[in-house]
Amino acid sequence: MLGVGTFIDDEGGYTTVAVAVALLLSVSLVFSAASAQWVSARSGEVQQVADAAAASGANAVAAYATIAQTLDACVLSMGLAGMVTCGAGLVASCVPPLAATGAELVSCGTQVLSARRDFSRSAASGLRTLEAALPAIVVSNSAACVLANSEEGLAYAGCAVPFPQRSQSDFSALEADVDDSAAEQLAQQMRELAAKEREAKERADAARERGWRADCGERPYCLWQRAQTLAGLGDGENPCYPSADSWSFGAPLQRARAYYAARLGSCSVDGPGAEQLTDDVCRRAFYEFALGEVRRGSYAESPDGGVEIDLPSLPHNADETRATTLYTDAAWPCSAAEGGRVLHSSMKCPGADGGFCGTASLADLEAGSVLKCGECRMSVGELGRAAAASTSIENGFEHWWREVVEASKDYQKAKKEEVEARKQLKEKAEQGSDMFKRAIDALTVTRPKLCPPGAYGCVAVVARGEAAAVPSELTSVFLSAAALPPGAAVSGAALAPDDSTAENNVLASFFDGVSADGSLAGSMADGVATLWGRLLVGYGSAYGSVAEAGGGFLDKLDGVLGGSAGSWLKRRLGEIMETCGLTPSDMRLRKPVLVNTREILGQAGYDKASTVRGLINELPDSGDVSAYVRAFAGWALDTYGDEDFTVAELTVPGTELKIPLKVNLKKLAGAL
Known part of the structure; x- marks a missing residue:
């Protein structure tokens, strides 16, 4: 029988057996700790995958938000540019030397407004379509992210779901028209x-x-x-x-x-x-x-x-x-004579020897009532x-x-x-001012109310399958075989403005892109394309840029004298632009940030526990994740056509040329 002597010799030192057992136990503990650390580390990765999936879904919503804001900026700035150009045309129409310029500006302004009308309708239709595809894009993009993290024996299944799940946006403001029907007729009357x-x-x-x-x-x-x-x-x-x-x-x-x-x-x-x-x-x-x-x-x-x-x-x-009182007034003296009274120039006349006999008029003389002095x-x-x-x-x-x-x-x-x-011209100028104010109010008071799927945030649920085994090099010699148990994680992500992008004007790049071929500027009157560019780029602080850009455009009209109807109208249009009440827009890019899922689900009116449980039950088996991604991405692409989806078409004013504004749905959806 082995006893203490097996491990401690007679001199109190450790025996070879004791040293061997101690070494074996130490090595076993080291491998057990390494196995536990591996299990702990890998089991926590499911949360990281869920976080990444939630952020990936929110990224698709952020891309949509950038697209929608760019289109809204185009519609608003085109409307403002068109009205400012029409206003400048009305001002020039008040000045005869600028009549030709006024006609050209009004015509150009109405062309810009017509292009804005077509563009706004196509933009509203395109955004509705894109919002309808957005849930599938969010799911597909997040599921592709989950699939990309399935490696090294760990299989994940999951995706992010946007909340709200259906669009609650109101695009009626984009489709609101600007009445410019009277502009050309009014300008013609003003020129006349x-x-x-x-x-x-x-x-x-x-x-x-x-x-x-x-x-x-x-x-x-x-x-x-x-x-x-x-x-x-x-x-x-x-x-x-x-x-x-x-x-x-x-x-x-x-x-x-x-x-x-x-x-x-x-x-x-x-x-x-x-x-x-x-x-x-x-x-x-x-x-x-x-x-x-x-x-x-x-x-x-x-x-x-x-x-x-x-x-x-x-x-x-x-x-x-004979037509004066010199003829009709009885101012001439008369003298008496045998034949009647005789009219004289003065009683000093040598012929006035019969004595004064009243006065008579030259009309009386020609009528024969008195006689003429010889x-x-x-x-x-x-x-x-x-x-x-x-x-x-x-x-x-x-x-x-x-x-x-x-x-x-x-x-x-x-x-x-x-x-x-001048009075009639002033009345026409007042009509032009009223028309301009109504149009500016219609453009600036109401903007689209965007609430696309994912506006509150995206909730991701990710599950880990049972196939993951502890590495054999950690268990085969000292430990029995073991497998990582199944697990799941939930995460939420919402969009927040990125302060570091405050100076990153996406609209400037957009304008440079659509005008790069020169066809845009070449089809418009001098300075109008530049005016649109200034208004577009200034969309983030439009309440100030409208007056600045529009006023600068009006100031280029030389020859508008003070005190004239044109001068009054020019000053009035400037005042309207200064007080149009256009609030600034936050043009910072949006980025996903992790938030508590309770905030997202609560805002959408859902209970957290039951909703998450339902999402987990809907997840596919880990082996079907690839098909899951293809299903949602394929549905979006099959439903909405080519990989490059045309969100809107920008008509170049005064031409039949249309510039398509496209989004690559395949990239946006993360399709394989």
């Missing part, structure tokens, strides 16, 4: 009114120039020079204006009042003979009449730019005299000749007054037409 305003202004300016020349600008004679020479008026009563810019029709009116007052005050009636007496009396009567007329005359400017001018026309012959021969013809000479020749004051009066009538008529055209 602007041309009418300009033509009236040119006529008014020409009439003003004529009036100024007659008053101050002609040499050697003009109204100013005649007033200075004939009436001796000084600069205070008779100012000279160096140009028409500082002159108005009120100036000759004031000059005429001073002139006729001076001429009347210096006019004497003391001719030596009857004929001279008649000339003096007629001249005095004319000056008195003219002074009364010009004093009743008026000139006033309205705040809207219109004028009210009443410069009296003075008679310069007998016919015109000495002074006073008649309407004599009175008409008083102004005829000075009106018919260039050195007469009345000649230039007549020129001023005729110019004032043309000026008033042209200014009235100019003001009316």
